[in-house]
Amino acid sequence: MFALTFPEYGPSSVLAVTEVPEPHAGPGQIRIKVRTAAVNPIDWKVRAGYLHELFPVAFPGIPGYDSAGVVDEVGEGVTGVAIGDEVIGYGPTAQAEYTVVGNFTAKPASMSWELAAALPTAAETAVRSLELLGLAEGQTVVIDGAAGSVGSAAAQFAVAKGLKVIGTASEANHDYLRSIGVQPTVYGEGLPERVAALAPEGVHGAIDTAGAGSLPELAAITGDPKQVVTIADFSGSVPEAQVTLHASAYHALAEATALFEAGRFDLRIDSVHELADGAKAQDASQFGHPAGKIILNVAAN
CATH class of the missing domain: 3.40.50.720 (NAD(P)-binding Rossmann-like Domain)
Known part of the structure; x- marks a missing residue:
């Protein structure tokens, strides 16, 4: 599969779209064919090596924790979801053609792909x-x-x-x-x-x-x-x-989508970039003043 990767810690210039082995869903997991992914400050902090003790990277590293897309594989023991379902996922290596997650929820049909990817970490x-x-x-x-x-x-x-x-x-x-x-x-x-x-x-x-x-x-x-x-x-x-640093409350995605469907939850989107412009997107997060979430369009690659 293709993915945004970095072969070593360093500045955003180490980022590039490359081919890497596909992951597969294990027990309790699903695999998502990613449509959109979000960029968060933790992405560039991990890439730069600032958090190497908390989040060690097996190179080549794939950034990202927030994804939205279509279920492609369903692992053993997973219920309530089927191949072809649209979902929002929370888990590492999100900025890739496929990502595997254990924390996910259904994407409301009325929710944009950009907002769906913006939700998880926030x-x-x-x-x-x-x-x-x-x-x-x-x-x-x-x-x-x-x-x-x-x-x-x-x-x-x-x-x-x-x-x-x-x-x-x-x-x-x-x-x-x-x-x-x-x-x-x-x-x-x-x-x-x-x-x-x-x-x-x-x-x-x-x-x-x-x-x-x-x-x-x-x-x-x-x-x-x-x-x-x-x-x-x-x-x-x-x-x-x-x-709290990148903490998890595994009911949060379901709460957010329920509030969205009730008209009581939204997040602002600052910009949308192609996956190949991942370095530009991380620089915007690190050095800019984004007025909302920065999103990567993965499906277009």
Whole structure:
């Protein structure tokens, strides 16, 4: 099969579309003929070798965790899905003609292929972050970086669960946050005071998706560092804060698609690239300021 690969750790220039052996579905897995795949920050971090201890690569490496396509093989013990079904998958080596996953859900017929590929990492990480906080209906959560993919996913899940959500973003994104049920505020100096004005009853949890050094402020806002979750700041500036990195909550995809079908979940798409332009797409994730998910069109190859 063809796949986007990298033969060694390095800059985006090591990426190229090459031929590699096909994977096959094992017990509890399906194989997907991929239509679209998403690019996430973890892709370039793994490719560059920044995460080699957590995510060691057997070269040639194939990036990606988010895929959408058509079921091509069904492994032993898998039920409720058949060859030819359209699905969304979450698992490694997604940016290839075929990928094998054990975590998947049916793609709603009305959902675009681009949105389908955009869901997995954002939904999985968002749901896991909220579960770590353990908040109850009526409580308040602050999401730092709420206009990003994980932040906006977490906000929509939180709103659906009956939480009050305060989200930070640039003023240009405030109307977007209001449209998904979030009270917006700007990030940066003075955040605890701004949040206190919006939530005089107090804040019960916070999620940092931005990695901009806000953990001390978020700990002050919640009054309990253990009620802060970060997916982006591993500096240890607040040792008690909970850290989640590419976490899995295996019901998240089904929750996201159910909310989508109810008209209560969506993610913004920044751009769509061909698989051969994978290096350009990773550079856009690493060095640009994407206003939504970056998608690779795999089926066109």
